[in-house]
Amino acid sequence: MNSFLYKLYFIIKDNFVNILRSFISSFGILFLILFFVIYLAIKDSVISYMGGALLDNLASDEIVILPKNAKTVEYVKRPGVPSIPSYTVKQVSGMSDFVEVNPVSRTGFNIRIKGELLGKSKTIFIPVCGVDRKFLKGRVPGWKSFYNRHPVPIIVPKFTIDIMNNYLSMDGFPALTEKDLIGFPVEMKFVTGKKNTPQYYKEYFYEGQVHSFTDLMSFTGLILPTDFLIFSAEQYRKDTGRTVGMEYVVIYAKVKDSDNLPSVVNKLKKMGLRVESQKDIVEKTRKTMNLVNGVFFAIMSVFFIVSVISIFNSYLTIVYIRSQKFSLKRVLGFSKLQILLSFIVEAAFIGAVYGVVGYFGGNWILGYAGDILAKWIPVFGSIKLQSSGADVFIMCVGISSSVCMVSALFPALFASNINLFNAVRK
Amino acid sequence: MLLTVENVSLHFGKRMILNNVSLSVDDGKIIAITGKSGGGKTSLLGIISGLLEPDSGRVLYKNKNILRWGDFRRSRFRNREIGFVFQFFNLLPDMTSYQNIRYPSMIKFIPRDVDREIRDMAASLNINEILHQKPMTLSGGERQRVAIARAIINHPRLILADEPTGNLDVVTAAEIKNLFVRLKTEERMAIILVTHDKSLIEIADEHYHLEEGRLLKVMHEEAKPSVKSKRTGVNSEHQAKKAKTTQAKTEVKPMTKVKQKR
Ligand SMILES: Nc1ncnc2c1ncn2[C@@H]1O[C@H](COP(=O)(O)OP(=O)(O)OP(=O)(O)O)[C@@H](O)[C@H]1O
Ligand SMILES: [Mg+2]
Numbered sequence: 001m002n003s004f005l006y007k008l009y010f011i012i013k014d015n016f017v018n019i020l021r022s023f024i025s026s027f028g029i030l031f032l033i034l035f036f037v038i039y040l041a042i043k044d045s046v047i048s049y050m051g052g053a054l055l056d057n058l059a060s061d062e063i064v065i066l067p068k069n070a071k072t073v074e075y076v077k078r079p080g081v082p083s084i085p086s087y088t089v090k091q092v093s094g095m096s097d098f099v100e101v102n103p104v105s106r107t108g109f110n111i112r113i114k115g116e117l118l119g120k121s122k123t124i125f126i127p128v129c130g131v132d133r134k135f136l137k138g139r140v141p142g143w144k145s146f147y148n149r150h151p152v153p154i155i156v157p158k159f160t161i162d163i164m165n166n167y168l169s170m171d172g173f174p175a176l177t178e179k180d181l182i183g184f185p186v187e188m189k190f191v192t193g194k195k196n197t198p199q200y201y202k203e204y205f206y207e208g209q210v211h212s213f214t215d216l217m218s219f220t221g222l223i224l225p226t227d228f229l230i231f232s233a234e235q236y237r238k239d240t241g242r243t244v245g246m247e248y249v250v251i252y253a254k255v256k257d258s259d260n261l262p263s264v265v266n267k268l269k270k271m272g273l274r275v276e277s278q279k280d281i282v283e284k285t286r287k288t289m290n291l292v293n294g295v296f297f298a299i300m301s302v303f304f305i306v307s308v309i310s311i312f313n314s315y316l317t318i319v320y321i322r323s324q325k326f327s328l329k330r331v332l333g334f335s336k337l338q339i340l341l342s343f344i345v346e347a348a349f350i351g352a353v354y355g356v357v358g359y360f361g362g363n364w365i366l367g368y369a370g371d372i373l374a375k376w377i378p379v380f381g382s383i384k385l386q387s388s389g390a391d392v393f394i395m396c397v398g399i400s401s402s403v404c405m406v407s408a409l410f411p412a413l414f415a416s417n418i419n420l421f422n423a424v425r426k
Numbered sequence: 427m428l429l430t431v432e433n434v435s436l437h438f439g440k441r442m443i444l445n446n447v448s449l450s451v452d453d454g455k456i457i458a459i460t461g462k463s464g465g466g467k468t469s470l471l472g473i474i475s476g477l478l479e480p481d482s483g484r485v486l487y488k489n490k491n492i493l494r495w496g497d498f499r500r501s502r503f504r505n506r507e508i509g510f511v512f513q514f515f516n517l518l519p520d521m522t523s524y525q526n527i528r529y530p531s532m533i534k535f536i537p538r539d540v541d542r543e544i545r546d547m548a549a550s551l552n553i554n555e556i557l558h559q560k561p562m563t564l565s566g567g568e569r570q571r572v573a574i575a576r577a578i579i580n581h582p583r584l585i586l587a588d589e590p591t592g593n594l595d596v597v598t599a600a601e602i603k604n605l606f607v608r609l610k611t612e613e614r615m616a617i618i619l620v621t622h623d624k625s626l627i628e629i630a631d632e633h634y635h636l637e638e639g640r641l642l643k644v645m646h647e648e649a650k651p652s653v654k655s656k657r658t659g660v661n662s663e664h665q666a667k668k669a670k671t672t673q674a675k676t677e678v679k680p681m682t683k684v685k686q687k688r
Binding site for chain 1: 468469472475477478497498501502504505506510512513514516518519520521525528529530531532533536537538539540541576
């Protein structure tokens, strides 16, 4: 037993410096793994973002109805942006093909909100859309209380919690949870018209209150009850005799029978609407993913080639430098297989270590990048850049050690096939 | 017979290095091989140890042809059955003498504890002072003794020693000689010595001379200087074969003449 321990000690001592050297020269693999982790996270995020972009996940019986020339859903009213007229919405709602029709509205008001937190108040411009509470049934807790009342219930995108907590943590305050923030008062200012035509310029103040948080529709503004938007538009019409431009931008609908989908889609198209079904979403996702994949694979293959070459080269150098040593070991009784294995095991070990480091490093970067992106671009707050767990971990370790092993294979074969007789003549 | 070399031939390019060489050695026997530089002595040891493939012939170890063995059996054979003292020592440069000596014993998955043995051996080879030095820092003679210790650590059945006293002074050479005698009598090892050291040849049971690819047995007239000029150091069987197979006029010189050449 003692001698076995001595052997272990000896093997470690004998290989320590070389393993260190191999470690340094196998460094490239780390980038491959880092990149791989990030790629997987982004891929997952993009897929779930694309899939969940409209409804959480569009089922086969769900469709999205858009104005004819709309590319995406535009929640902020701007000149020239198409909308669905209310009579069309009524028409669609009246069709017997659907079990559920959920129009989403927008308003012509510019809306600012003022929130007060810890003595600081902040006023920001924010896009707003309106939905009916029946749309929220089964999707948002407490959906029944989401209608035009005082104070006005407001649904806030989830990522705002993160943004808020970022601000809070800068000032050294503890993070708030969803629960803490429900019921939070928000002052809303609705503005429309130009100041140089005072008879049409109006400002209205409404008391709001956070109703809940959601990722539904992945909309980056506030969701208000449509009946409230109608109410505010009505008030403006009473005051000025003008309309404010209350419109519908998208309808989410569920067909009774998904087999009927093609004919329903046809009907809607004839009505001058654009329809996206799951198939379209999948197609869109696929296209985006192809692009993402293409870019990432290009970059990863560069990393792959670079790391394979550098590992290959370093092992080959080691073999050349120490060919005498390997052949002597062979002469003294090591078989080819043992020499081969000593390389492969070393490479696998180094690869595994880089796999582990790459996995955690990648996740660390993702966490970091996610925070930064969320600060700059709110949408990224709702794209979760988090790599998954055990499966990705195993993949990282597996890929990393296989790449190292494969790169070490040829040098290892070379080392195990050195001409022994010539070697001992030196 | 422990080892039998049968009709082994070897070329390097167009040069015939070994021509139909036969040799055998049994447990507890010492064989000395002499021959001029470049004659193929080291090559012959290489073939016996399975490091070098001959063009033809057989090498039987305990009646098994080692040339038929795969890498794994050969490696084991080299590790356990033979001990090789190389002409140029071939110590592992980044290991101490102690580690070099211990190394062959560590190839087994669970190695034998040879620490005591190494220290005893080092004492008798007079290298106990340098056990923790690396080969670079050793003198030629010290390296040679470390190499010898390494060759016998696994108690092989057969020792192949290529000029094992080449770098030693008379006193140390005599100690090595005694060691070989002890290994022969106490452990009944078979030993093949490539040497030009007369005192080493003295302990050999048989003496062969390698010249122009042929291995010929040298007969010694015991302690009679007058035999010097007589041409009796020739194995008649080999002589006959030679006459049949080659035209080369190889003269087997008596021992003394070989010595003079050196
Ligand atoms: N790989 C090789 N390729 C070509 N020639 C070789 C090779 N190996 C050995 N030789 C030649 O074979 C011949 C025999 O070499 P070997 O080392 O066996 O001689 P030796 O009898 O041991 O000589 P010395 O007494 O000088 O050690 C030499 O002339 C050498 O040049
Ligand atoms: Mg030689």
